[in-house]
Amino acid sequence: MKGAEAMMKALEAENVKVLFGYPGGQLLPFYDALYQSDFLHILTRHEQAAAHAADGYARASGDVGVCVATSGPGATNLVTGVATAHADSSPVVALTGQVPTKLIGNDAFQEIDALGIFMPITKHNFQIQKTSEIPKIFRKAFEIAKTGRPGAVHVDLPKDVQDDDLDLEKYPIPAEINLQGYKPTKFGHPLQIKKAAELMKIAQRPVIIAGGGVQIANATPELIKLSEYAQIPVCTTLMGKGVFPEEHPLSLGMVGMHGTQASNYSVYESDVLIAIGCRFSDRITGDLSSFAPNTKVIHIDIDPAEIGKNVGVDIPIVGDAKAILKDILIHLMKKEMVNKTEWMENVKKLQKKSMPVMEFDNTPIKPQKVIKEMMAALREVDPGLTNTVLTTDVGQNQMWMAHYFQTSAPKSFLSSGGQGTMGFGFPAAIGAKFARPDANVIAVTGDGGFLMNSQELATIAEYEIPVIVVIFDNRTLGMVYQWQNLYYGKRQCAVHLGETPDFIKLAESYGIGALRVEKPEDINEAFKTALNSGKPYLLDIIIDPSEALHMVPPGGNMTNILFPDRQEPTPKAQCFSEMKKILSPKV
Amino acid sequence: MEHKHIISVLVLHKPGVLQRISGLFTRRWFNISSMTVGSTENPDVARMTIVVQGDDTVLEQVVKQLNKLVEVVKVTDLNSKKSVQRELCLVKVYAPTEDSKSQVIQYANIFRGKIIDLSTETLTVEITGDEQKVNAFLDLVRPMGIKEIARTGLTALMRGSKILKSNKA
Numbered sequence: 001m002k003g004a005e006a007m008m009k010a011l012e013a014e015n016v017k018v019l020f021g022y023p024g025g026q027l028l029p030f031y032d033a034l035y036q037s038d039f040l041h042i043l044t045r046h047e048q049a050a051a052h053a054a055d056g057y058a059r060a061s062g063d064v065g066v067c068v069a070t071s072g073p074g075a076t077n078l079v080t081g082v083a084t085a086h087a088d089s090s091p092v093v094a095l096t097g098q099v100p101t102k103l104i105g106n107d108a109f110q111e112i113d114a115l116g117i118f119m120p121i122t123k124h125n126f127q128i129q130k131t132s133e134i135p136k137i138f139r140k141a142f143e144i145a146k147t148g149r150p151g152a153v154h155v156d157l158p159k160d161v162q163d164d165d166l167d168l169e170k171y172p173i174p175a176e177i178n179l180q181g182y183k184p185t186k187f188g189h190p191l192q193i194k195k196a197a198e199l200m201k202i203a204q205r206p207v208i209i210a211g212g213g214v215q216i217a218n219a220t221p222e223l224i225k226l227s228e229y230a231q232i233p234v235c236t237t238l239m240g241k242g243v244f245p246e247e248h249p250l251s252l253g254m255v256g257m258h259g260t261q262a263s264n265y266s267v268y269e270s271d272v273l274i275a276i277g278c279r280f281s282d283r284i285t286g287d288l289s290s291f292a293p294n295t296k297v298i299h300i301d302i303d304p305a306e307i308g309k310n311v312g313v314d315i316p317i318v319g320d321a322k323a324i325l326k327d328i329l330i331h332l333m334k335k336e337m338v339n340k341t342e343w344m345e346n347v348k349k350l351q352k353k354s355m356p357v358m359e360f361d362n363t364p365i366k367p368q369k370v371i372k373e374m375m376a377a378l379r380e381v382d383p384g385l386t387n388t389v390l391t392t393d394v395g396q397n398q399m400w401m402a403h404y405f406q407t408s409a410p411k412s413f414l415s416s417g418g419q420g421t422m423g424f425g426f427p428a429a430i431g432a433k434f435a436r437p438d439a440n441v442i443a444v445t446g447d448g449g450f451l452m453n454s455q456e457l458a459t460i461a462e463y464e465i466p467v468i469v470v471i472f473d474n475r476t477l478g479m480v481y482q483w484q485n486l487y488y489g490k491r492q493c494a495v496h497l498g499e500t501p502d503f504i505k506l507a508e509s510y511g512i513g514a515l516r517v518e519k520p521e522d523i524n525e526a527f528k529t530a531l532n533s534g535k536p537y538l539l540d541i542i543i544d545p546s547e548a549l550h551m552v553p554p555g556g557n558m559t560n561i562l563f564p565d566r567q568e569p570t571p572k573a574q575c576f577s578e579m580k581k582i583l584s585p586k587v
Numbered sequence: 588m589e590h591k592h593i594i595s596v597l598v599l600h601k602p603g604v605l606q607r608i609s610g611l612f613t614r615r616w617f618n619i620s621s622m623t624v625g626s627t628e629n630p631d632v633a634r635m636t637i638v639v640q641g642d643d644t645v646l647e648q649v650v651k652q653l654n655k656l657v658e659v660v661k662v663t664d665l666n667s668k669k670s671v672q673r674e675l676c677l678v679k680v681y682a683p684t685e686d687s688k689s690q691v692i693q694y695a696n697i698f699r700g701k702i703i704d705l706s707t708e709t710l711t712v713e714i715t716g717d718e719q720k721v722n723a724f725l726d727l728v729r730p731m732g733i734k735e736i737a738r739t740g741l742t743a744l745m746r747g748s749k750i751l752k753s754n755k756a
Binding site for chain 1 (some may be wrong): 598599603610611644647648653654655659660733
């Protein structure tokens with residue numbers, strides 16, 4: 001059998017169902033083997049989208065997502081998507097074609113040092129040098145991607161390795177793999193667990209920060225149990241959104257730069273902070289010296305390097321969040337908790353203060369209103385919002401959604417946190433739809449981010465993938481403009497997207513149904529139309545460009561929340577006239 | 588407080604591992620003073636001795652981040668243990684006269700160095716020792732004129748019968 005056929009066998013053994021990719025010269029044997037296989041291959045219109053789709057699949061399912069690209073530019077186009085997946089601990093295996101081994105190092109056509117390029121943006125990567133290595137390396141790649149702290153793994157496939165013959169009986173696909181330098185810890189240290197339980201017992205003002213690790217570990221039931229039993233309010237990070245039901249009385253909402261007052265103040269005032277699967281990024285802590293100043297920190301994480309990296313920790317526990325929370329609960333159940341009435345009242349007050357205002361009748365439409373109507377329309381088809389997967393792009397649309405959309409199920413709110421990758425939302429939704437075919441999958445994006453991967457309209461049209469694209473259209477790079485207003489004397493530079501394109505015509509040119517919404521009273525109906533169509537659909541919602549969300553200045557104290565003055569963006573006029581002078585033909 | 592740490596790392600003896608490790612140091616702004624690599628008693632494993640400058644938090648991160656690499660088998664901070672440390676230095680000293688030559692030879696003897704090459708104008712001395720010893724010798728011959736130096740950087744082992752065993756195997 002050919003190497004490429006063995007690759008198919010290896011992918012089958014890993015239970016891969018769908019590949020997102022884009023062929024090319026150095027992948028011809030691979031795609032020829034694919035032709036003879038039963039895999040579903042989704043041809044995206046750009047490799048970056050293939051990587052985001054694989055990432056979306058991985059995030060929504062918890063299984064490994066696979067993307068494929070050819071050598072050279074194919075590989076470099078994957079980079080953004082792979083880095084995005086890796087930053088958010090999403091298990092993605094990226095396969096790239098490579099020039100034949102005898103040409104490696106000779107600057108051959110479409111040759112690039114993919115091994116070197118992917119090395120710093122993956123958990124690990126491989127270059128297969130001999131066909132006989134295929135079974136082992138594929139097994140290793142998937143094992144590394146999905147175990148411990150998940151992440152992206154890259155495998156480089158020289159063309160001759162795909163082409164050469166391989167005796168799969170002599171080199172079988174191993175069921176078990178022993179990686180000498182790789183042994184993730186699953187169970188937490190019993191003594192540390194006991195200590196943590198003791199501390200939780202006597203805590204008077206405890207708070208939990210639940211991060212993406214809780215999502216990955218499927219630890220939501222244990223988290224809810226712990227929170228309820230010990231009366232500990234829970235805030236989530238952007239990556240943790242969904243791990244704790246947001247309508248729960250102990251939910252504080254999102255924490256950090258764009259977080260709720262309830263979360264940020266509770267963390268600041270806490271005496272015991274329990275961080276679970278969260279890496280204390282600068283978006284969560286702000287100024288480290290004023291972050292939760294009088295608190296004892298219990299940090300649970302499967303990656304020991306995250307513990308103590310940014311925030312000093314009193315009780316570190318390395319291991320899987322689900323296993324550790326289970327063990328902590330066993331200890332807690334035997335104990336009586338300190339009375340926390342005062343803290344609970346304080347929390348309630350803060351929650352009341354953080355209640356979002358979402359009812360607006362303004363034109364242009366306020367994003368809060370869009371989200372309110374979106375939830376209402378969704379609840380008609382999915383009352384608990386548990387059968388809905390949302391992806392967001394990056395920027396204001398992302399923060400509005402994180403702030404106002406109430407999520408009730410894990411793995412249902414997919415957003416690029418670590419890298420903040422514009423262009424992520426739409427292709428990630430394509431992947432998510434394959435992971436959760438029965439769910440309502442909605443990609444919320446800004447007009448800027450959508451334009452970064454709008455070519456994928458071709459993909460959803462071609463395969464009739466019923467993903468709904470919702471564009472928060474303000475003709476502006478809203479987040480940048482907000483920052484320029486706040487910190488750069490309102491000098492708005494290069495943030496105006498103008499009036500083009502006409503997204504309705506764009507969608508229609510691909511044969512996709514689309515609606516433009518300009519009045520608040522039309523939003524609900526538009527969502528219903530899109531949801532009931534059962535087809536790919538695009539909603540272009542014209543929103544108020546002056547709308548901005550409160551935030552904490554970068555590196556600031558997290559209780560120092562800034563409420564921006566909402567101001568209409570004004571394009572720098574002379575730019576255009578200068579441009580016209582340069583571009584108009586001389587008479 | 589900033590100080591130097593000697594970290595001993597056992598890695599799989601494979602191409603690309605050095606790039607992975609040096610890339611990690613570059614990306615995270617860990618300050619490397621020196622790095623030596625060589626084979627060990629196990630042909631599949633190489634030992635790196637890395638001297639890093641930084642405070643305790645930096646050291647902790649260096650060890651943890653190194654441990655995360657799939658090809659890293661074992662990491663130990665040798666500062667916390669008794670260890671023996673050596674560096675090899677070759678130095679070419681300007682010695683055009685018989686007097687200066689005999690002077691260098693005398694110094695080399697005191698430092699238990701070896702003369703390994705000789706020309707009409709120069710002497711090349713091989714000297715091994717910890718960093719201070721090598722530095723002391725170089726300070727001594729510097730006034731005579733150092734033409735060229737090659738230093739390997741520190742390599743080290745734990746003192747006594749203890750060995751760095753791979754606990755991950």
